[in-house]
Amino acid sequence: MRAVDRLTLPRALHPGAWWLWALGMAVAASRTRNPVLLVLILVVTGFVVAARRTDAPWAHSFTAFLKLGLAVIGIRIVLQALLSTRSQGNIVLFTLPQIPLPGWAAGVKLGGQVTLEAVLTALYDGGQLAVMLCCIGAANALASPKRLLKSLPGALYEMGVACVVALTFAPQLVTDARRIRAARRLRGRTRGSFRTTAMPVLEGALDRSVELAAAMDSRGYGRTAQVPRRQRQLTGLCVLLGLLGILLGVYALLTDSLAFPFALTALAIGLLLAVSALGIGRQRVTRTRYRPDPWALPEWLVTAAGAVAAAVMVVAAVRGVHGLLLDGPLVVPPIPLLPVVGVLIGLAPALVAPPVRVGAAA
Amino acid sequence: MIEFDRVTITYDRAVAPAVRDVSFTVPEGELALVIGRTGSGKSTLLRAINGLVPHFTGGTLAGRVLVNGRDTREYRPRDLADVVGFVGQDPMTGFVTDTVEDELAYSMESLGTAPDVMRRRVEETLDLLGLADVRDRALTSLSGGQRQRTAIGAALTSHPAVLVLDEPTSALDPQAAEEVLAALQRLVHDLGVTVVMAEHRLERVIQYADRVIEVPGGIGLVSTGLPADQMVTAPVAPPVVELGRLAGWSPLPLSVRDARRAAVALRSQLADVQPLRRPTVTGAELARCSELVVGYGAVTALRGVSVSIRAGEIVAVMGRNGAGKSTLLNALVGIVPPRSGTVTAAGADPRRTRPAKLVKAVGLVPQEPADLLYAATVADECSGADADFRVAAGTCRAVLERLAPGVDDQLHPRDLSEGQRLCLALAVVLCGAPPLLLLDEPTRGLDYGAKRRLVEILRELAAAGHAVVLSTHDVEMVAEVATRVMVLADGELVSEGETATVVADSPAFAPQVAKILAPLTFLTVGEVATALERAS
Incomplete structure (x- = not known):
């Protein structure tokens, strides 16, 4: 054990x-x-x-x-x-x-x-x-x-990173907006406009994303192994069909609106397609994982x-x-x-x- | 290890190249220091080393950059990630994950390092940079020095041969800067890593450099050489070098230790001369806070601080990152509400004063200077500031011209270099010439020239009856300009008094000249120069 x-x-x-x-x-x-x-x-x-x-x-x-x-x-x-x-x-x-x-x-x-x-x-x-x-x-x-x-x-890794980055950016935007609203007082302005509130926040966020992208690029993000184009298309198709099957199956199971066997079959095929898509997609990924759970x-x-x-x-x-x-x-x-x-x-x-x-x- | 061969970099739609005809080599295991004025192209040069310029930023690179035998024309930054570790100006924006350990592992994960190797290297790096105690902590909860060391560690774990750092100590307090530099020193000496870094705070780093690469900006040519040779003529120089030039020492000392050994004669020459300090004429009280308590959520940033600011004073607020310096300034202008205690600025509670009226009494340049800037071009920003502060058209532009000559009117404020942007924000607030002027970290990313011009402006303002409060880590700036120093620690005022008495005997806050000439109480090269004139 x-x-x-x-x-x-x-x-x-x-x-x-x-x-x-x-x-x-x-x-x-x-x-x-x-x-x-x-x-x-x-x-x-x-x-x-x-x-x-x-x-x-x-x-x-x-x-x-x-x-x-x-x-x-x-x-x-x-x-x-x-x-x-x-x-x-x-x-x-x-x-x-x-x-x-x-x-x-x-x-x-x-x-x-x-x-x-x-x-x-x-x-x-x-x-x-x-x-x-x-x-x-x-x-x-x-x-x-x-x-x-x-x-x-591994095949979904890039999407995961995008989500993680979004998760950190959302609270940052709120802090930025608060700081910039406070700074408006320093210019002697009482009311803010789109130009003086939203723009600096958005510009700041853009600046930060560019900086982050540069940092990620310099740290090897996006290094991939070469795979044939045909295989990439196949992976995409499998993912799409698989997700559709899973969606249909879960919907049918939860609503009782479709026959039970149909729902199960759709779910099973969907899962199979999605799993194989992930399997094929893995070949493109050269990265490893630190202390996986x-x-x-x-x-x-x-x-x-x-x-x-x-x-x-x-x-x-x-x-x-x-x-x-x-x-x-x-x-x-x-x-x-x-x-x-x-x-x-x-x-x-x-x-x-x-x-x-x-x-x-x- | 790094070879630049006639490199000229021109950004898209730029009139002139950012750097022109640069050739130099950095051999393996050296620490090369890139120096130059604000906006002279140091960052561009650093980013060309790992291919971010031009692959990421766009633009044209003529000539050839070779790193460990790889031509950056053919290798993208991600393909150079195993050779070059890059640490940007603000470590926080470069963090991809959320805890120290994950951040250290990130590059290795991208490079596909084997899990057991990864595990070992993370542990080694934690020890090497002294981060073991914070390994589980969220990156947002770290101090500035810890963040910077984490960023360096994250670049190191993939064992790159070259480490590139853009202003690694600019935003740090003296103690944290020491931590970071000690870590870098170990990397160069023990592991043979080639380090290239840009830094304005030469007084902190020049003694560690093996080679200096000077970027003059404009049409001048980049020159390289040994630090001691390069410093003889360099337009930017730390106080230790300026003192050496003044006293005519040769070879020029670069560290306080070398200078002390050379300064025996100078010390005896100055032994019975008192430093001449201009007497401070203080006027009416402009701001006061008593028993001020400020908190954010569960954190108490200030616990019972009482200060009084008088006209004609220049007060420096010092202390570690997170000691409450910014909070004090923000409270004085009414941005943060006090939990208890009172704040009075220009005779009224700043939180109850209309902004339009308040700016006529108190001006603050916040830590993030870009917060003050709204317009799409420098010219618009300046005319907007003239309108906001109801001063004659062109006032702001004139102040900017004085602080940072030759900033292009049509540029977007965000396209300026960090130092130039700070100058613009300073100009915006300075053009209103408020009686009480608050500056939060006004020297971040400023070169010696810009600092000198800022010092002049601040002195003029003080002489004209304005009061200035600046929070800063820059001990040289404090020695140069401040009449009074307050040291905050953990939200409390721990020491307060005249600059000479507070900073002279403090190991962290003493300026270089004071360290060299101790026990004499000279603080700046200027004071020594006048004393020598009087003695002769």
């Missing part, structure tokens, strides 16, 4: 494993509107984040996503209350003043009676979206976005935990297991045993992911 296979060796888990786990939890959330299950998924992801996050700046993004989720629920409820009709239920909570709309807007109602059923439905629907957002937030908090981009396959037992276990949670929910949804969807907004939510166990398996990373290295920032 390698040292990295041990669950107790403190190190950073491969960011890809965190993302796969989080996506699994998000898929699980997408299959249910039962508030009990949704809250359980939220608690599970929150617990794992609390147990395994670092001190890095991005580690606090879970809270931000939590707030975003609450905002989503709030907006959903307000819109529902404004636009709800009596047809959604009988228990009237309160009556808003109704705004008369012109004749062409028949069928749309603004204001009027707000029913408990309508509000509850909005709460559960919004809750599902909010929980899925929080799953993404968990991945953000646990995995360094830059390390994830670093682990991209290992993919060992903990990574497999974390990924598996997410996959099991997702699989249990998907299977339960396909089989029509009672309790994933509510019979009506007003019933007391049931607690379906199998899905609960499935979601609880998603808790495993809190134990099997290696502990955080003390003092490591990235």
